Amino acid sequence: MNFSDLGLTKELLQAIERAKYESPYPIQNEAIPAILQQRDLLGLAPTGSGKTAAYILPILQRLLQKEAPKERFVPVLVLVPTRELAVQVAEVAENFSRFLPRKIKSMAVFGGVSINPQMMKLHGVEILIATPGRLIDLIGRNSIGISRIHTLVLDEADKVLNMGFREEVEHILELLPGKRQNILFSATMDSEVELLIQKLLKEPVRVQVEADNFTPELIDQKAYRVSPENKGPFLRILINSGDWKQILVFASSIRTADNVAAKLSKNGIDAVAFHGDKSQGARTEALAKFKSGKTRVLVATDLAARGIDIQFLPLVINYELPRSPKDYVHRIGRTGRAGAEGEAISLITPEELHHFKVIQKKMGKRVELLDSEDFEKTTT
Numbered sequence: 473m474n475f476s477d478l479g480l481t482k483e484l485l486q487a488i489e490r491a492k493y494e495s496p497y498p499i500q501n502e503a504i505p506a507i508l509q510q511r512d513l514l515g516l517a518p519t520g521s522g523k524t525a526a527y528i529l530p531i532l533q534r535l536l537q538k539e540a541p542k543e544r545f546v547p548v549l550v551l552v553p554t555r556e557l558a559v560q561v562a563e564v565a566e567n568f569s570r571f572l573p574r575k576i577k578s579m580a581v582f583g584g585v586s587i588n589p590q591m592m593k594l595h596g597v598e599i600l601i602a603t604p605g606r607l608i609d610l611i612g613r614n615s616i617g618i619s620r621i622h623t624l625v626l627d628e629a630d631k632v633l634n635m636g637f638r639e640e641v642e643h644i645l646e647l648l649p650g651k652r653q654n655i656l657f658s659a660t661m662d663s664e665v666e667l668l669i670q671k672l673l674k675e676p677v678r679v680q681v682e683a684d685n686f687t688p689e690l691i692d693q694k695a696y697r698v699s700p701e702n703k704g705p706f707l708r709i710l711i712n713s714g715d716w717k718q719i720l721v722f723a724s725s726i727r728t729a730d731n732v733a734a735k736l737s738k739n740g741i742d743a744v745a746f747h748g749d750k751s752q753g754a755r756t757e758a759l760a761k762f763k764s765g766k767t768r769v770l771v772a773t774d775l776a777a778r779g780i781d782i783q784f785l786p787l788v789i790n791y792e793l794p795r796s797p798k799d800y801v802h803r804i805g806r807t808g809r810a811g812a813e814g815e816a817i818s819l820i821t822p823e824e825l826h827h828f829k830v831i832q833k834k835m836g837k838r839v840e841l842l843d844s845e846d847f848e849k850t851t852t
């Protein structure tokens with residue numbers, strides 16, 4: 473299938489070409505025509521599947537047919553659970569929009585940062601990407617109106633609900649016009665998501681894909697047996713042993729993430745911690761620097777790292793194992809995306825060994841366990 477088979481106009485096809493997307497991902501094949509026909513859509517797809525472009529492209533096409541709004545009423549609302557996803561979606565919209573005949577203004581709004589600068593930039597926004605709490609604040613201040621939207625997207629709906637935003641979402645839904653197109657994406661299904669789907673979607677087209685550009689087979693997984701006191705020094709040896717441009721290190725707590733990043737920096741390795749205790753400004757900056765290759769190592773906790781999309785991340789290191797096997801798969805899935813080869817290395821203390829076996833069993837894949845001391849001998 474080509475992008476030109478999906479019902480997209482010449483303008484959009486040109487923008488896609490200039491954004492260097494060669495052919496559509498499976499979710500895009502199915503979702504784009506349905507959204508263009510203004511059907512409601514249920515997408516069961518995780519981050520990494522290409523879901524963002526799947527809804528942004530047809531939305532841009534529809535917006536292009538109209539003039540930019542002159543008032544404070546926004547035509548398209550994308551609700552997201554986190555600030556990081558908000559920024560990412562806005563980047564995708566921006567990436568295509570800059571190649572279109574008329575620039576379509578999109579904007580991410582989220583809490584944890586001062587509201588005034590956001591209020592000042594809202595004028596003429598056509599795609600508003602918002603976390604629920606901040607959106608309600610902005611509506612309360614009369615900065616934006618959502619009573620005329622024609623398209624609502626609820627992205628990562630499962631996470632929106634898991635994070636406790638159900639009431640906010642219900643409140644927002646009450647403010648929307650009755651006639652609108654609804655698009656809901658979720659990586660997982662449970663009774664709460666099901667309820668929301670029933671409430672929100674009318675005769676939806678259902679599309680379901682695995683994150684098929686996340687290819688576990690392409691990830692070279694390794695583990696090193698290491699003593700607890702040698703973890704820090706071994707991490708440094710490991711990082712210095714290759715020329716990986718970007719390395720994402722996972723720690724299980726905010727304190728460890730801070731400590732590991734500080735130790736690495738002290739030893740001349742460019743590293744920044746990334747976790748929920750950092751201010752929004754610090755998180756955005758850390759991520760931007762890491763994405764652009766200015767910071768080589770990002771030391772993150774699981775919560776902060778969810779949904780981060782960095783193309784072609786070459787190496788993930790588990791400084792500590794996550795509690796759940798699901799999180800392990802999620803972590804290593806940060807590499808080996810979009811068909812690129814990646815490496816995942818776990819540092820395993822004797823205490824973690826049993827847990828690591830459980831993870832491998834659940835994952836259905838064995839990981840070679842190597843000796844850190846042997847490795848040190850070969851590199852020093």
Ligand code: AMP
Binds near residue numbers: 493495519
């Ligand atoms: P998403 O699931 O929306 O977070 O997208 C995952 C990654 O795939 C992003 O980095 C997108 O830029 C990229 N992507 C999405 N669709 C395509 C495509 N058709 N061709 C190449 N890259 C794509």
